Amino acid sequence: MKKSPFTPISSEARLIKQITKHTKIKHESTKKGIGDDAAVLGSLKNGEQLLSTDMLIEGVHFDPAYTPLGHLGYKSIIVNISDICSMNGVPTHVLVSLGVPNKYSTEHIEELYSGVHKACQNYNIDLIGGDTTSSPTGLIISVTIFGDSEDRPITYRHGAGSNDILLVSGSLGGAYLGLQILEREKEIFNKNNKSQPVLDKYQHVLERQLKPEARTDAISIFKELKITPTSMIDISDGLSSDVAHICSSSNVGVKIFEDKIPISKESQRVCEELQISPTICALHGGEDYELLFTLSPKDYSKITHIEEFAPIGHVTSGSDIELVSKLGEPISLIDEGWDSFLRKKQNI
């Protein structure tokens, strides 16, 4: 068989590598280009400017069958705020572009924007522009966000040092579990469209999936306690994938203790019901929008009283990403986080 001259796109990371190898930086103001959660421009009066962008596409990032449009608008802003948080910055402005299929009415788009406005209100952000166009198929939302470092140090993925403590905010796995419940109920409804989904007892995990929040509160705590994480990333693709980004950027390894990974009680309960391992949900589920960060041991001692931050392991001098199981066994962790080009997670 003749070999195709074309190389299929195998992963987002590899595609970005291909694209960026020809990128040349010409402006002095560009402090950081491609390669972190946000770009950094050094042209503000005070501090530095953080820029990030995320695109949400119907059928890839959301299913309109069970995604209320107001929540979708809200989430589209949150996922971008989370990128600014992960650089230790404060979000200030957004641009929102929409590709709108003709099945959507003005009222639908108003509902979507009610969520956008609510997120802007809750997080003190100005909506300053965008582009609105028709789309021949699904709904597309592309958001660009601007943030401000406010004269405090920016936290990159690349600063983790050996013996730093690895921490995570909040709890993990809930967003993925919410998605599983929604998919299950959709399937039941498709088989019998008279059935009414009973979703009350899944409120926590559904909120984690449909209407997540961004951890600006964690950034405020760092500011207040005069702490700067040595590295930080937000958990959008799953702990396994996002810790791997910190490790490769910082040229370090990590040891994570399974029994330290924070899972909420509600998530535990849903895991039991669905017979899924909570650890697997945390590692490979994604969309939790919690912050994963490293602290020098001296800074760690200042935050041990903060319940929202859980130490889950520490940085090592090697390059191994190791999970120490609840039984004390070391397991080499493979990055199996979410990648839109792979579409489906294989091992969950």
Add this chain to the structure above:
Amino acid sequence: MKKSPFTPISSEARLIKQITKHTKIKHESTKKGIGDDAAVLGSLKNGEQLLSTDMLIEGVHFDPAYTPLGHLGYKSIIVNISDICSMNGVPTHVLVSLGVPNKYSTEHIEELYSGVHKACQNYNIDLIGGDTTSSPTGLIISVTIFGDSEDRPITYRHGAGSNDILLVSGSLGGAYLGLQILEREKEIFNKNNKSQPVLDKYQHVLERQLKPEARTDAISIFKELKITPTSMIDISDGLSSDVAHICSSSNVGVKIFEDKIPISKESQRVCEELQISPTICALHGGEDYELLFTLSPKDYSKITHIEEFAPIGHVTSGSDIELVSKLGEPISLIDEGWDSFLRKKQNI
């Protein structure tokens, strides 16, 4: 028949109006939000920052059947540069997000990016980030651009004053004619896929459609001659639509003289062949990415020697947009420029 509770989306302008009525500006740094070619932030060390974003969607903004991917990448940057030019600014940085269908290979995306890189090189812009994801259907390109006012006055749509001269850079209608040729050849090819399109003699109009340039040279001329247009917009939707934006924002009317509208010789020839009126192409065609601007009479006297700028009319104190035909007849101009929600132009 029961009336539907939903209002169909009738035009982009009306949709934007609906969306923005709930927008509240909270930050002092926001000098201009929604409502011009770019937003303006007053937080730079020197000058002000200009921000704009444009989304190109397969099947709405381009047809992959006849759009080389390198040109498409180039054009996606140009249309954004043009928005910065229309504010009298200089482009500096871009973020490029892609939604990639699985029919595209790594090589296709590299080709697209070769055009992005070329535009960045030609216009001295840094590519600093973006988002890359899969798309279930067509290719999506969403670009956000940043520009710098470099301590010179920003030109808004709203500054046109009575008796100002209305000018346009370059020539109009070519991009629309290029599209007509491409559509004609596609139809011929679809009927007989052995036919080879002969496109040599249409090079000018095809370039205007497939690989336009942005008028940064005009901004340099303004800078050099210490001139500031009183209002400016880029011609993306067609002269009729874009002059209407200046008029409504500035609360003025205009009188345009048909015989002054610049049409290139090549465009004239293609118009004759296709039996289309060159004036109609200029008025309603769009995608020329030329600058439409107004100058106070005293500044106008400084640029009469610049061949690239054609005076096409003047600002009036009323609100009428009037075209004086070649026969001297006044015609009331209706905005029939390109709107993606209308999909098809009705009167061309």
